[in-house]
Amino acid sequence: MAEPLTIYGDPGSGNCLKVKWVAEHLGIPATWRDVDVPGGGTRRPDFLALNPAGRVPLVVFADGAVLSESNAIIICLAEGSALIPRAPFDRARMLQWMFWEQYSHEPYIAVRRYQLHYLKRSPDDLDPKLAERGGDALRLMERTLGPSAFLVGDALTLADVALVAYTRMAHEGGFDLADYPAIRAWIERVEIGLGIGPYATPA
Structure with missing residues (x-):
């Protein structure tokens, strides 16, 4: 019998959790393999043999095919499901947000979170653009989600x-979500829709 989908990921990574959530939501059998990114798990020879880029998440399909990059993986897993709109323009709008997430959201909100929450750096030591552009991203989302569920x-x-993963962790990067009521309500709707429960800061 072929092995199920194998997901290599760090449980503290929003990008990795996206893949886990989509697989679980769609009922796709999967085995999760922890990769300790801060501890050098993505630089081990056995991992680099699977993904020479040395990044998680990474999935290995039952037939041995390998795919990396979180948004590419979740598109592959969700093809044909209700998570991808059928209407071409709505599908394009979905992709627009997913591209924006990796270019204009994750590099600021997730990176600032990593610096503060994991590396324990002082906010004064960080590039101020992380806070400025992260705030810009949240304000754009707030304006969008005001009139839209x-x-x-x-x-x-x-x-x-794609966007809830690091947005619901944004407070760990010093972004106060109390200022964004539409985002907070949206996070709750997405958590309920995916069945993932509210975010709890790892111990």
Whole structure:
């Protein structure tokens, strides 16, 4: 019998959790393999043999095919499901948000979180652009979600999965979500929709 989907990831990484959530939401059998990124797990020869880029998440399919990059993986897993809109324009809007997440959201909110929460650096030692551009990203989301239940209309899509991962952790990067009521309500809707429960800061 072929092995199920294997997900290599760090449980503290929003990018890795996206993949886990989508697999669970869609009922895709999967085995999770912890990779200790801060401890050098992605630089081990056995991991680099799977992904020479040395990054998680990484999935190995039952037939041995390997795929990396979180948003590429979740698109592959969700193809044909309700998480991807059927209408071409709505699908393009979903992809627009997913590209934006990796270019204009994750590099600021997730990076600032990593610096403060994991490396325990002082906010005064960080590049101020991380806070400025992270705030810009949250304000854009707040304006979008004021009149809309989800990022692409009234249904949960991969755009919401991609963006909720680090947005619900944003306080660990020094971003106060009390200032963003529409985002807070959206986070709750996405958590309920995915069945993942509210975020709890790891011990």
